[in-house]
Amino acid sequence: xxxxxxxxxxxxxxxxxxxxxxxxxxxxxxxxxxxxxxxxxxxxxxxxxxxxxxxxxxxxxxxxxxxxxxxxxxxxxxxxxxxxxxxxxxxxxxxxxxxxxxxxxxxxxxxxxxxxxxxxxxxxxxxxxxxxxxxxxxxxxxxxxxxxxxxxxxxxxxxxxxxxxxxxxxxxxxxxxxxxxxxxxxxxxxxxxxxxxxxxxxxxxxxxxxxxxxxxxxxxxxxxxxxxxxxxxxxxxxxxxxxxxxxxxxxxxxxxxxxxxxxxxxxxxxxxxxxxxxxxxxxxxxxxxxxxxxxxxxxxxxxxxxxxxxxxxxxxxxxxxxxxxxxxxxx
Amino acid sequence: xxxxxxxxxxxxxxxxxxxxxxxxxxxxxxxxxxxxxxxxxxxxxxxxxxxxxxxxxxxxxxxxxxxxxxxxxxxxxxxxxxxxxxxxxxxxxxxxxxxxxxxxxxxxxxxxxxxxxxxxxxxxxxxxxxxxxxxxxxxxxxxxxxxxxxxxxxxxxxxxxxxxxxxxxxxxxxxxxxxxxxxxxxxxxxxxxxxxxxxxxxxxxxxxxxxxxxxxxxxxxxxxxxxxxxxxxxxxxxxxxxxxxxxxxxxxxxxxxxxxxxxxxxxxxxxxxxxxxxxxxxxxxxxxxxxxxxxxxxxxxxxxxxxxxxxxxxxxxxxxxx
Ligand code: SF4
Ligand code: SF4
Numbered sequence: 007x008x009x010x011x012x013x014x015x016x017x018x019x020x021x022x023x024x025x026x027x028x029x030x031x032x033x034x035x036x037x038x039x040x041x042x043x044x045x046x047x048x049x050x051x052x053x054x055x056x057x058x059x060x061x062x063x064x065x066x067x068x069x070x071x072x073x074x075x076x077x078x079x080x081x082x083x084x085x086x087x088x089x090x091x092x093x094x095x096x097x098x099x100x101x102x103x104x105x106x107x108x109x110x111x112x113x114x115x116x117x118x119x120x121x122x123x124x125x126x127x128x129x130x131x132x133x134x135x136x137x138x139x140x141x142x143x144x145x146x147x148x149x150x151x152x153x154x155x156x157x158x159x160x161x162x163x164x165x166x167x168x169x170x171x172x173x174x175x176x177x178x179x180x181x182x183x184x185x186x187x188x189x190x191x192x193x194x195x196x197x198x199x200x201x202x203x204x205x206x207x208x209x210x211x212x213x214x215x216x217x218x219x220x221x222x223x224x225x226x227x228x229x230x231x232x233x234x235x236x237x238x239x240x241x242x243x244x245x246x247x248x249x250x251x252x253x254x255x256x257x258x259x260x261x262x263x264x265x266x267x268x269x270x271x272x273x274x275x276x277x278x279x280x281x282x283x284x285x286x287x288x289x290x291x292x293x294x295x296x297x298x299x300x301x302x303x304x305x306x307x308x309x310x311x312x313x314x315x316x317x318x319x320x321x322x323x324x325x326x327x328x329x330x331x332x333x334x335x336x337x
Numbered sequence: 338x339x340x341x342x343x344x345x346x347x348x349x350x351x352x353x354x355x356x357x358x359x360x361x362x363x364x365x366x367x368x369x370x371x372x373x374x375x376x377x378x379x380x381x382x383x384x385x386x387x388x389x390x391x392x393x394x395x396x397x398x399x400x401x402x403x404x405x406x407x408x409x410x411x412x413x414x415x416x417x418x419x420x421x422x423x424x425x426x427x428x429x430x431x432x433x434x435x436x437x438x439x440x441x442x443x444x445x446x447x448x449x450x451x452x453x454x455x456x457x458x459x460x461x462x463x464x465x466x467x468x469x470x471x472x473x474x475x476x477x478x479x480x481x482x483x484x485x486x487x488x489x490x491x492x493x494x495x496x497x498x499x500x501x502x503x504x505x506x507x508x509x510x511x512x513x514x515x516x517x518x519x520x521x522x523x524x525x526x527x528x529x530x531x532x533x534x535x536x537x538x539x540x541x542x543x544x545x546x547x548x549x550x551x552x553x554x555x556x557x558x559x560x561x562x563x564x565x566x567x568x569x570x571x572x573x574x575x576x577x578x579x580x581x582x583x584x585x586x587x588x589x590x591x592x593x594x595x596x597x598x599x600x601x602x603x604x605x606x607x608x609x610x611x612x613x614x615x616x617x618x619x620x621x622x623x624x625x626x627x628x629x630x631x632x633x634x635x636x637x638x639x640x641x642x643x644x645x646x647x648x649x650x651x652x653x654x655x656x657x658x659x
Contacts, residue, residue, distance in 0.1 A: 076350055187418035191430070193356055197353060199354040202357075295638070317486075320489045324515035330544060
């Protein structure tokens with residue numbers, strides 16, 4: 007039981023659990039949506055670097071500037087656009103304030119960010135200016151670049167029957183295109199709706215195979231920054247050691263709160279959450295579901311021992327039913 | 338007290354993705370159950386010396402397991418890589434565990450059919466005949482041992498996902514599926530076997546149907562209103578209503594009129610149709626629950642707010658300023 011439990015829920019070091027001996031510091035993203043300008047450079051850079059094919063038809067979706075729709079087999083960064091009026095801003099500010107009142111405990115090791123500080127200085131200046139110009143605008147645009155969470159307890163990886171999905175030495179989760187047989191189990195298992203099986207005809211690369219963000223495994227192994235973070239012109243997408251990312255997120259939330267933007271909150275990176283913490287940390291300005299993110303995701307395999315137990319009891323029941331049908335009575 | 342939760346979503350789009358599975362998968366779940374139940378009937382028929390029931394059940398098991406296996410392969414994105422399922426044994430993946438169960442059951446069911454066919458083809462006293470007589474009980478015991486896991490694991494397969502209605506069903510679904518498997522296999526036996534040898538099958542039909550119906554009731558009640566909704570609405574709702582009528586009707590028919598060959602056949606058909614409806618109903622309800630963000634967001638929001646109102650705040654994925 008203990009063994010199962012450490013493997014399926016709770017805080018842990020996934021790379022070590024996967025048997026890496028020369029593991030690297032766990033890598034991750036910090037996506038600060040408060041400085042995203044919705045340019046989609048990340049989407050484009052990701053598609054270019056990873057040679058992702060066209061995703062669906064070229065439709066206008068009627069959802070602000072978002073005509074991509076969602077993350078999927080051929081979209082590994084997705085920029086969401088939400089248009090909100092003044093009352094929604096007030097609500098978000100209130101719900102963010104309430105989070106503080108709840109007294110959320112500290113998460114992760116306290117780390118002093120080593121960055122050059124310009125992001126925070128700039129953001130603080132920005133926030134101060136906004137505050138002095140009047141606190142509540144009557145309209146705002148939320149823009150957020152979503153990506154695979156590289157979960158500590160990754161349901162996609164747990165349920166994959168072929169071993170196509172694996173844990174890298176950086177603690178990230180990657181599909182081996184040449185092993186996956188397209189069973190699609192990971193698609194249904196991911197609590198964030200990230201991974202997807204690629205559709206298309208035979209001319210499409212990796213068609214029929216599950217695809218998702220690799221956190222640019224082929225780049226970070228050579229000390230390169232993932233394409234999205236490299237391309238982001240506002241440093242909304244940051245890449246680095248995960249504890250550093252968490253520290254930056256905390257620092258940024260504090261800066262925003264200091265300036266009255268209590269709508270700011272951190273999503274992900276809490277090792278006590280339902281997926282054991284994510285490798286992608288976000289700073290959001292409203293509740294997660296507004297961005298299409300689940301408010302309380304729990305990795306499905308956390309219940310797996312209990313599921314097997316119930317199935318075992320049912321299997322015994324099935325045998326007993328058959329035995330009951332055959333003993334005694336007429337033929 | 339749980340505060341009222343407000344539902345919100347991103348343009349009404351799904352949060353989790355539905356499994357990219359087509360009708361092949363519920364068909365497989367039905368066929369796997371049919372094979373498993375037939376495996377048990379075949380083994381029981383050996384024990385009670387019912388030769389026609391034994392023969393028919395053994396052929397039914399291998400036919401159903403073969404057809405089910407084909408359906409599984411067809412549903413893969415890369416059917417040519419089907420054997421990659423056998424690359425590894427992975428306990429955290431019910432699909433991996435299931436692939437091994439299916440293979441083991443298939444092997445014993447195949448052996449059972451080989452020894453069955455061999456009865457008329459080889460002389461019992463020849464070397465081959467002696468081997469056949471050794472293999473026969475091995476095949477019987479093997480099929481009987483792997484049948485229940487084959488029928489039960491498919492419930493874990495569905496439940497071990499982020500699909501709300503499937504996951505929340507995990508406590509009862511295995512019982513629904515094994516009951517349905519027994520009822521379907523008994524139904525097939527009623528259809529193929531003269532009533533002089535279907536006494537146990539008729540009993541199994543009644544027990545299987547009763548377990549399936551009771552577990553289904555309990556499941557719908559235990560699940561929570563929001564997540565259970567897809568089981569009652571639209572096509573899945575109709576399928577599950579049809580399943581109840583067909584299964585109960587079939588079981589009643591088997592119990593009351595099972596001695597009459599044609600009445601037994603009609604009851605058998607109803608039982609099998611009921612099992613098909615159960616599998617497709619549960620399958621489609623889950624797919625629907627994944628596509629509508631309400632089924633993902635509302636229960637999560639509720640449990641989050643409930644924990645918060647109880648003062649539990651350390652396990653939220655959203656954290657405020659510290
Ligand atoms: S977000 Fe989904 S696809 Fe990404 S690691 Fe977690 S479970 Fe896997
Ligand atoms: S689709 Fe591929 S990566 Fe996903 S679970 Fe199946 S084999 Fe693994």
